[in-house]
Amino acid sequence: MAGLLPPLKPITIKERLSILFIDKGQLDVLDGAFVVVDKNGVRTHIPVGGVACLMLEPGTRVSHAAVALAARVGTLLVWVGEAGVRLYSSGQPGGARADRLLYQARLALDDDLRLKVVRKMYAMRFGEEPPSRRSVEQLRGIEGARVRQTYQLLAKKYGVEWKARNYDTSEWDKGDIPNRCLSAATACLYGVTEAAVLAAGYAPAVGFIHTGKPLSFIYDVADVFKFETVVPVAFRIAAKNPHNAEQQVRLGCRDAFRETRLLERIIPTIEEMLAAGEITPPTPPEESVAPAIPNPESLGDAGHRS
């Protein structure tokens, strides 16, 4: 009996492909590799360890072994609807760093600290300091107006007829083309953002501007990048009005992510936002007990399990 292979470990998010979409097929593990088997028995290998998140469209079935492998290499599995609207998401058991979670929670719970972080988020997003002495509520109002204006400007630039942002998932087909393209595009952005937030060891639900949703923090982080990455892509495709708009949007998003080096920037950006609170991450209390079995060294990000 020959020796076993070394254990599988995640690699950093910044070295990965952004997203891969998989439709129709059985996801399984063959000889230790992640494969999609279609109904004709055609096998397609997916380099799962080199992808930030896998978007599973309707028509996919996933075996237990496949999910276990994805988790082991720290890849997020995101179940999406036909048009790229998120249905449900699960995946890598990441985000498991108590020090970061406590740090994030402390920033979110203290109103002064939260305001600092929110101001930083707006500053990063609009490239200038927001007006001083405003509450989070007031800032949100200013942001809303500014976002509507930005949509108008970009729609004009790409020659798209734009009324308002509207995403009623129950009446998907009634949404106009620009809105549907935008929803498909933001779903891509949320996928990679969630993978990065989990990999960095933070909690997706603990938001600063957005609250009360499982992905509140994801929306906060994604908003910083939204107008430079996915919105132009969505409007550019919408202006052409092709029959397979959603698919084109996804391909466009992937190019946009590569061009803007999104995966390299996303975790440092999160750190920078939270650093605006000007507190240091908590140190473990003196009487705390260190792990009996220390974690093995890993190439992955801080929140990846190794």
Add this chain to the structure above:
Amino acid sequence: MLVIVLENAPPRLRGRLAVWLLEIRAGVYVGNYSAKVRDNIWKQVEEGIEQGNAVIAWRTNNEAGFDFMTLGANRRIPVEMDGAKLVSFLPLDDGTVL
């Protein structure tokens, strides 16, 4: 850019490499990773190659623009010539060149 070629390798190693790399032909794997990840992948090959043999080549900033290393017995062996890394092709055991 990084390329690994395996010959006579056990299936579980081939599957393992497909976790990060694309198998574009039988036993030929390509990908694009940092030195650290490359070392990690190569460690997997070292542990799992058994009786087979393997070669890895990657882009780097030297004169040739790439470097490579090998593992296991093969008739092609790397040689150093005037500072350049080349490959010598050994004759068969019975002395025929071919």
